[in-house]
Amino acid sequence: MNRNTPPPSKLKKRLTVVDFLLYGAVALFIFYAVYRVNDVLVYHWNWSKVLGFLVKFDDESEAWVSNLLLQGLWTTLRLALWATVLATVFGIVMGYWRTCKNLTLRIISRTYVELIRNMPPVVFIFIFYFFVSSQIFPALGIEDIDSEGAFASSAMFHFMFGDPQLFSNFLAGMLCLALFEGAYITEIVRAGIQSTEKGQWEAARAIGLSPFNVLRDIVIPQAVRKILPPLAGQFITLIKDSAIISLISIQELTFVATEVAATTTRVFETWILVGFMYFILCYSFALLFAHLERRAKRSQR
Amino acid sequence: MSDNKIGTPLVEITGLSKWYGDFSALYDINLTVSSGEKVVVCGPSGSGKSTMIRCINQLEEHQVGTIFVDGREVKPGMKNIEEVRRDVGMVFQSFNLFPHLSVVDNLTIGPMRNKGISKAEATEIAMHFLERVHIAEQADKYPPQLSGGQQQRVAIARALCLKPKIMLFDEPTSALDPEMIAGVLDIMIELAEDGMTMICVTHEMGFARKVADRIVFMDEGEIVEVAEPETFFNNPSTDRSKLFLSQLLGH
Known part of the structure; x- marks a missing residue:
């Protein structure tokens, strides 16, 4: 040798x-x-009946269009994407407030987190739905948006928010989900900010950076790398939690699945199929996040 | 030994006291450092040396007393503390370079954000100071790829990029391997020879002897003795400084 x-x-x-x-x-x-x-x-297994609820042949346009189950899946996706964006915004703002010196900001963010974390999600959703969406939305005039208006009836609107006639319903579900998941993201963001070493804050302050620049240029870039894995997990949890929204009649995947199961009486087939759909959705996001994480690690060196 | 003329007061600390909870960390500190002056602060660990110099740029907040930096009073909770900090360079024991930024970006971020100068201009300044600390060839590396001594030299360059009026050194060589210490001290000596005003907390007595105009000896949060290096090392006037020196130099 x-x-x-x-x-x-x-x-x-x-x-x-x-x-x-x-x-x-x-x-x-x-x-x-x-x-x-x-x-x-x-x-006696009968898959064809249930599979027929995925896509159907539309006689009018003479083309295959998505039927109830696929429409439900799109709604779930729209809900999850918008709720993720909003929950991230809540999470960043509240997570930062959790670390602030200002007592009022800390009280607000702490209350938000504790209220939501110590209540069953179903209960929170009912409270939110009956108070906020049935009282405040009408007061804000959101119920009255013109579903025939130029923007609301545009293809763009439909693509982003679904059926304009169900918009206030969609909004309620989305807000609910965002508020709920935002509390968990708040805690992840707080942990990320606090995990940045004291020396980094001090060095950033010592070179005269403003408090905003200390956060934006030094603390957050380092925190993001650390919180990417738990954040990804929370986003996937959000997709799964969106099933609870079916309780307030938002026509997402779980809600339409109960309808399909009831009308077809094919309970096993429906739920196995829907479970598979959720799995594909969540797993593909898990793969995407794993890819992003690897890339972040590589760029970090 | 410095030949540079010593000018107007740059840092004036009067009656400074600080507590951590009930623990008295600093008590009645009075110290004036004039421009061009080099002051070495020494004393046993826990004697408040770091705490004192960290009050100057308000990384630590004092409770009693006044601190003036270049004529401006610094106090806890003040607005525009950033403006004072831009005049006060600081070098830490543990370097505290930003690990997600390349060496050159570590240096440019301050001037770019604080003075709003262009990236090109900031890079030019950064490269100038990297050359000065003999490390320009590492500009595109990331801090974790450098040795401790190299990191500390980058940290010195980062502080210099803001063209500070005074430099604070908080035990800059304490976290370094022995063979790295000389390189960092050499840079500090060069800086002193160029006339930079410096306050150094350090245990490097050779450096202190060579560079310091005055030695400040602290113990238990108080300034016990202030003397010129020759007097301090050969003829310390208090028992506590005698004991400290015998422990430091005795073996």
Whole structure:
């Protein structure tokens, strides 16, 4: 051996007996579940009925258009995207306030976080829906937006917010979700800001940067790298939590799924399909975030 | 030993006291540093040396007493403290370079944000000072890629980019490997020879002997003795400074 000898190769990882036993157990369980459903429950699978709710052939335009379930999925996506944007804004502002010296700002942000974190989401959503959206929206005149108006009836509006006639309904659901997830993002942002070393704040102040520049140029760029993983997790949680919004009759995926399950009576097929749709949605975002994280790490060096 | 003429008072500290909770960290500090003067602050750890110089740019807030920097009073909660800080360069024990910015960006961010000058102009200033600390070839690297000594030299250059009237050094060599210390001290000596006003908290007594106009000895939050280096090292006037020197130089 000399200096130029390559390092010894790593041992290959092999599957052991324990691994095979585990695979066997999982396979057995699946087999048993299928057996129960087929032979004991005597359940007759009928996927075509449910799949028909994904897309339908529209006789008028003579083209395939999305049916209830896919429309629900689009609504879920729109809800989740807008709520993510809004929740991030809440999270950044409130998260910063949590770290401020000013007592009033700290009280406001702390109250917001504690109120939401210590209440079941369903309860919060009902309170929000019956007070805010049924009392305040009419007062603000949001109910009266002209669904035939130039902007509201434009394709752009439809693409971004869905059916204009359901806009106030959509807005209520979106706000609800954003407020709810914003509280969790607040805590992530606070942790990120506070995780920046004291020395970084001091050095930034010592070169005479204004408080705003200290945050924008020094603290936030370093915090963002640290909070990217928990933030990504929270965004995916937000997509899943959007299912709760179905309780206030927002016509997102879970809401339409209950309707489809009821009208078709194909409960198993509907929920398995909807579960699969959620999985695809969330998993693709997880992959996207993992990719972004890797890129952030690379640029950090 | 400095030949540079010593001018008007740049930092005037009068009756300064500070507490952390009930603990008295600083008590009745009086110190005036004139422009061009080099003052070395020494004393046992926990004696309030760092706290004192950190009050000058208000990284620490004092409770009693007054501090004037170049004729402006600095006090807790004041507005425009940034303007004072731009006149006061500071070098920390742990460097505190911004790890997400390249070396040159560490230097340009201050002038660009504070004075609104262009990136090109700021880069020109930055490269000038990087050359001065003999590290221009590392401009595009990131701080974690540099050795401790290199990082500290970048930190000195970062402070100089704001063309400060006074430089504060807070134990600049304490976190360095022994072989890195000389490089940083050399830069500080060059800076002193160029006439920069400096207050250095350091245990480097060789540096103190060579550069200081005055030595300030602190213990338990008070200034115990102020003397010229020769007097301080050869003939300290208090028991506490004698004890400190014997511990520091005794072995």
